Amino acid sequence: MIASFIAIPGSVIGMVLLFLALQFNWVRVEQVDEVGTWLTDNMGIFFVPAGVGLMSNFGVLANTWWQLLIIMAVTTILMMGFVGKIVQSVKGMVKKNKLVEKGEGSHA
Amino acid sequence: MLESILNSPMLWITITIGLYLIAGKLKAKWPKNPLFTPLVFAIIVIILFLLVTDIPLETYNTGGRFFSLFVTPATVALSIKLKKNFVYLKKYYAAILSGIVSGVIFHTIMIYAFALLFKFDQNMVATLIPKSITTAIAVGVSDSLGGIVSLTVAVVVFTGVIGAVVGQTVFKIFKIDDPVAQGVALGSSSHAMGTTKAIELGDVQGAMSGLSIVVTGIIVVILAPLTVPITNLLF
Numbered sequence: 001m002i003a004s005f006i007a008i009p010g011s012v013i014g015m016v017l018l019f020l021a022l023q024f025n026w027v028r029v030e031q032v033d034e035v036g037t038w039l040t041d042n043m044g045i046f047f048v049p050a051g052v053g054l055m056s057n058f059g060v061l062a063n064t065w066w067q068l069l070i071i072m073a074v075t076t077i078l079m080m081g082f083v084g085k086i087v088q089s090v091k092g093m094v095k096k097n098k099l100v101e102k103g104e105g106s107h108a
Numbered sequence: 109m110l111e112s113i114l115n116s117p118m119l120w121i122t123i124t125i126g127l128y129l130i131a132g133k134l135k136a137k138w139p140k141n142p143l144f145t146p147l148v149f150a151i152i153v154i155i156l157f158l159l160v161t162d163i164p165l166e167t168y169n170t171g172g173r174f175f176s177l178f179v180t181p182a183t184v185a186l187s188i189k190l191k192k193n194f195v196y197l198k199k200y201y202a203a204i205l206s207g208i209v210s211g212v213i214f215h216t217i218m219i220y221a222f223a224l225l226f227k228f229d230q231n232m233v234a235t236l237i238p239k240s241i242t243t244a245i246a247v248g249v250s251d252s253l254g255g256i257v258s259l260t261v262a263v264v265v266f267t268g269v270i271g272a273v274v275g276q277t278v279f280k281i282f283k284i285d286d287p288v289a290q291g292v293a294l295g296s297s298s299h300a301m302g303t304t305k306a307i308e309l310g311d312v313q314g315a316m317s318g319l320s321i322v323v324t325g326i327i328v329v330i331l332a333p334l335t336v337p338i339t340n341l342l343f
Contacts (some may be wrong), residue, residue: 009248011183012329015322019187029191036185039178043300044147045128046179047243049172051151051265053258055158055165060232060259067226071236072263075218076270076297077278079240082214084284084293087200087207091288094202 114163120171127153142269145301151265183244186322193319200288207289208296208320212327215240215297216335220342230343235259237335238328239267242299245325249332253339264299271298272305291316296324 021027054061061068113119131149138144143152158168190197197204219236222228228236234255238246243264250260275294284290287310294302295317306317 008329009183009245009252011180011248012245012326014180014184015187015190016326018184019190022187022191023194029188032185032188036188039182039185040189043182043244044145045124045150046175046182047147047261047265048124048128048150048154049169049176050179050243050247050258050261051147052154052158052168052172053165054151054262055155055258057256057259060256064226064228064232067222067228068263071219071222071226072239072267073270075215075222075239076267077274078218079211079215080271080275080278080293080297080302081282081284083207083211083296084279084286084289085282086210087203087292088284088286088289090206091200091203091286094200 114167115170117171117174120168121174123154123157124150124172124175142273145265145269147265148269151262179244179247183242183248186242186244186325189318190322193315196288196315196319197323203288204292204316204320204323207292208324208327211296212240212324212331216331220338224342228343230339231255233335233339233343236263237332239263240297240299241325241328242321245329249328253332253336265301268298268301271302275302275305276309287312288316292320295320299324 018027018032022029022032127150128146131144131146134144134149135141135146143149154168157163158165216237219233219239223233223236231254234253235250237253237255238249238260241249241264243261246260246264247257249255250257271294275290275298278293279285279290284293290309291306291313294306294313298305299321303314303317303321307314
C-alpha cells in the first residue's frame with residue numbers, strides 16, 4: 001500500500017497541491033500565471049536531454065523499432081476513437097436527462 | 109583547449125536552445141511537417157551531432173542536465189491550465205471522466221495485448237504504459253514502474269506526433285463531431301501535441317484537450333500502481 005503511494009511522482013503531488021491552493025484561493029492565479037505559463041509554453045525544451053538519452057537505448061531499438069511503431073500507431077488511433085465515442089455518447093445522455101428534468105419542471 | 113570547450117555546460121545549453129529556436133522558425137514556415145516540432149528536431153540533430161563527432165552522451169549532459177531541472181516545476185505549473193479550464197470539467201465531468209478512465213484502461217489492455225504478442229519483458233511494459241500522457245508525468249510513471257525513461261520520452265513524443273497527424277481522420281471514421289469529445293480524445297490520447305491540433309480545430313477543442321492532458325496524467329498516476337501485480341502475473 002505504501003509502495004503504491006511512493007509511486008506517485010513528486011511533480012504530480014506538487015501539481016495537485018498547487019491546484020488545491022489555487023482552488024481554495026491560498027494562491028491567486030495572477031501570482032503564478034506569468035512564470036507558470038512561461039514554463040508550460042516552453043515545456044518541450046526541458047525534455048531535449050531526456051530524448052537525447054535515447055542514444056543509450058539504440059540496442060533495444062534495433063530489434064523493436066517496428067514493433068513499437070505498430071503499437072504507437074494502433075493504440076493511439078484506437079484510444080482516440082474510443083475516448084471520443086464515449087465522451088460523445090455520455091454527454092448526449094446527460095443532456096437528454098437534463099432535458100427530461102426540465103420538462104418535469106425541476107431546475108436543471 | 110577543445111576538451112575544456114566540450115566540457116563546458118554553456119556550449120551544450122547554447123546548442124540546445126539554438127536548435128530549439130531554429131526549429132520554431134522552421135515550424136512557422138512549414139507547420140505541417142512534424143520533423144520541425146522543436147522537441148523532435150532538437151533531439152534528432154543533437155543525437156546525429158554526437159554520433160558523428162563521437163562525443164559521449166555524458167559530455168552533452170554536463171549542459172543538458174540543466175534543462176531536466178525544469179521538468180518538475182513545469183509539471184507543477186500544468187495545474188494552472190487545469191484551474192483555468194476547470195469550468196469545463198465541472199460542466200461535463202461525467203462525460204470527461206468516464207471517457208478518460210475507460211480510455212486509460214482500454215489503452216493499458218492494448219499495451220498488454222501487444223506486449224504479449226511481441227514477447228516484451230516487464231521493463232518494456234512499464235516503458236509503454238504511460239505512453240499517452242504528457243512527458244512530464246510519463247517520465248515519473250515510467251521511472252517508478254521500472255521502465256526505460258529515455259525510451260518513454262521517445263515513445264511519448266512520437267505518439268503525440270501520430271495523434272496530431274491522424275486526429276481529423278479518426279474523427280471522420282468514428283463519426284466524432286462533438287467539440288468536447290474531439291478535445292478530450294486528442295488530449296487524452298496524444299497529450300500536448302494532440303492539443304496543438306485541437307487548438308487548430310477550435311477554442312472548445314483546445315481548452316478540453318489541455319484539460320484532458322492533466323486529467324489523463326493524474327488518472328494514469330492513480331491507476332499505474334494497480335498494473336504492477338498484473339505485469340508480474342503476465343510477464
